[in-house]
Amino acid sequence: MPAAAAVPPSIAFTSLLYKCKAIQQFKQTHTQLIIRALNHPPKSFRPIISFASLNPHGDINYALLLLFQSSTPAQIFLFNTVIRGLSRLSRSHYLSTSLHLFYRLIDLNVAPNNFTFTFLFQGCASCAHFDLGTQLHGMVVKNSFAYDVFVKNSLIQFYSVCGRVRDARWVFDESDDLDVVSWNSMINGHVRNGEILEGLKLFDKMPQRNDVSWNSILGGLVRFGSVDDACRVFNQMPKRSLVSWVVLISGFAQNGRPKEALALFREMQSLDLEPNSAILVSLLSACAQLGALDYGNWVYSYIQKKCIKLDSILCAALIDMYAKCGSIDLAMQVFHSYGDKDVSAYTSAIFGLAMNGHSIEAFQLFENMKSKGISPDSISYIAVLSACSHLGWVEKGFYYFHSMFDVHGIKPELDHYACMVDLLGRAGLLEEAENFIASMPMKPDNVIWGTLLGACRVHRNAEMGQRIGNMLIESDQNHDGRYILLSNIYVETLKGENAEEVRKTMRKRKIKRAPGCSLIELDGVVHEFLAGDRSHEKTQEIYQFWEEIVKKIKNYGYNVETRSVMFDIEEEEKETVIGYHSEKLALAFGLICTKPGSVIRIVKNIRICSDCHSAMKLVSKVFKRKISIRDRKHYHHFEDGSCSCLEYW
DNA sequence: GTAGGGTTAG
Structure with a gap:
């Protein structure tokens, strides 16, 4: 036998277990240990239980099995390790298991310590299990573990997560040995419960601030304040961490400001900072909003180049980006190639x-x-x-x-009911939709009524439209879209006077109509067009070309359709307004600037009108181009004179 | 060969 045989295999393997970094290595060593040492020597329990409990590739059930199989006396350390692992899994049945271990310790006459309670509170926090946490808090006070700053901090965190910011504050205020983590947890407690001002007050009083405290405030402003305030804080920060960038970039992306999200990322790149997967998710969401396929492709190639792990969130974001940029084929390619x-x-x-x-x-x-x-x-x-x-x-x-x-x-939930109302409404079953709303177990919100109002317009039901439309513009006076919908319902059912009334109310209340806007991406740059827009550098060319397009498609039966235009302008003017709807300008620009045969992709903020819809169909046929337009509600893929929506929209 | 906490994410 070689000299190594002098070392008893159990000790050799145990020390090897400590050195394992990857799951494969661990499994191999573990197998060898079982084969060569015939069983688990007591000393090997610690590394194995630690790995099984805490490593992301571990196996908590295996840890539990070993813990209960061990013939040696119960050791608090091993129990704590497993409780810690269970707490991280944030599932209530794992929390019950933790509690079970806790009572088993007591049965075995082994005293729990400050570590035990810290981990238990973490578990209660991750499951927001208020009752259990308060019971344990009582025990902690009795056993005077409440003096341990870790225990206190986990209590502050626990109460904050459960929405009991007063209780958290009580623990905080009662304590005289707070550290920076206590302050951060308490600030975050206020912020996550919507009490930004309280959070800011505490932030001002803080003896020392590190970047975590700044990030808490930043996150609070994004969530409950305003992104603009967050921007100001971001500019004041003495030091920004990656989290600061994550918070603000995602803040822009989630608040409908995709261009600013991309601009901030550009700034980050100029400082040579590498994005993490949270930032990539936000970038993809920004691309999806803008319909920026080239940029989205760049993000995907970046992920591949840097071998960034495609977790399920990133994968979902990629699929969503491709789908919203109109490339369902690429979306499905990502989907099929994803293993997990x-x-x-x-x-x-x-x-x-x-x-x-x-x-x-x-x-x-x-x-x-x-x-x-x-x-x-x-x-x-x-x-x-x-x-x-x-x-x-x-x-x-x-x-x-x-x-x-x-x-x-x-x-x-409300969203599911809204889907059903949309389904019934679009199918023309308006009364059924209204009855369905009446049968809801919760109060319908304005989104649900708005959905029905939209259906009233499609099916030209003036009676119901009037009833619901008026109710909506009274209950939410600032929503411009519903005034427009209602007035269009009146116009289309030949009730011009009523439409005029709606417009008057709108003017009186100083409600501005959000302009129709279309985006088209070219070589990674997003171009934006408003209706009748003349600000683009190629304006002249664009307008001239559109005239040519109209001439050509008129030969194929195109007639300007003015049904959906505001009623309060002259017929001739209607034709002009509708003639330069933003998607038409974007289309003309796209035809001028892209290679023959390539797909033209446009994203529009409001719904496409029926005139633009018929124009697009003809252009796709006459110019032999695939055109995809994403409007507020649907996708329209135009090809050879027809549209994928099959006119059902 | 006995450890623990705070910020971000569809």
Whole structure:
């Protein structure tokens, strides 16, 4: 035998276990240990239980098994390690297991210590288990572990997460040995509960600030204050960490300011800072909002180049970006190439298929997901209901709506009801939609009524439209879109006077109509057009070319359709206004600047009008171009004279 | 070969 045999294998393997970094290495060593040492020597328990409990690739059940199999006397250290691992998993059944271990310790006459309580409070915080946490707090006070600053900090965190900011503050105020983490936890407690001013007050009083405190304030302003205030704080910060960039970039992306998100990222790049996956998710969301496919492609290639792990969030964001940029094929390529599909990857793909006019495939994917044993969640139901809506499949919609609770125990929320109202409304079943709203177990919100109002317009129901429209503009006076909808319903049902009344009210209340705006990306630069816009550097060319386009498509039967224009302008002017709708300018620009045969992609902030819709169909035929337009609600892929929406919109 | 906490993320 070689000289190494002199070292007893159990000790040799135990020391090897400490050195393992990767799961494969750990498993191999572990297997060898079991084979060569015939069993787990007591000394090997610590590294194995630590790895199994705490490593992301570990196995908490294995740790539990070993803990209970051990014939040596119970050691508080090992119990604490497993409780710590359980707490991290943030699932209530794991929290019960932790509690079970805690009582077992007491049964065995082993005293829990300050570590035990810290980990238990972390578990209570991650499951927001208020009752259990307060009971344990009582024990902590009795055992005077409450003097440990770690225990106190975990209590502050626990109460804050449970929304009990007063209790958290009580722990904080009672203590005289606070450290920087206590301050940060308390500031964050105020901020996450919407008490920004309290958070700021504490921030001002803080003896020393590190970047975590700044980031808490920054995050609070993004969530509950304003992104502009957050910007000001960002500019004042003595030192920014990666988290600061994450917060502000995602703040822009989530508040409908995608261009600023991209601009801030550019600034970050100029400082040679590398983005993490949270930033990439925000960039993808910004690209999705802008329809910026080239930029989105760049993000994807960056992920591949830097070998950034494609987790399920990043994967879902990529699928969403491609789908919203009109490239459903690329979206599905990402989806299929992703090995570890979870419900969010499926949901993004189902949404993407539905929104791009492939509802049948969306249903198939939903069924396919279930057959793989992945349970649909509340959001995936919204995706599949929207697929029903795109096809006008009312019965199927109700089938899914009922199966949600009956089969999967998911209670329908406002969004699901809104999908159903949209489905019924678009299918022309307006009264059924109204009855459905009346049957809701919760109070319908304005989004639901707005959905029905939209359906009233599509189906020209002036009576119901008037009733609901008036109710809506009174209950939410600042929403410009609903005034427009109502006045258009009047115009289209030949009730010009009523329409004029709506306009008057709008003027009196100083409500401005949000301008229609279209975006088109060219070589990574996003160009923006408003209706009748003359600010683009190629304006002259664009307008001239549009005139040529109109001449050509008129030969194929194009007639300017002015039905959906405001009623209070002359017929001739209507033609001019409608003639230069933003998507037409973007289209002309796209035709001038892109190679023949390439796809033209446009994103519009409001819904496309019927005149633009028929013009696009003809252009796709006459100029032999695929045109994809994403409007506020739907996708329109125009090809050879027809549209993927099949006129159902 | 006995450890622990605070900020971000669809």
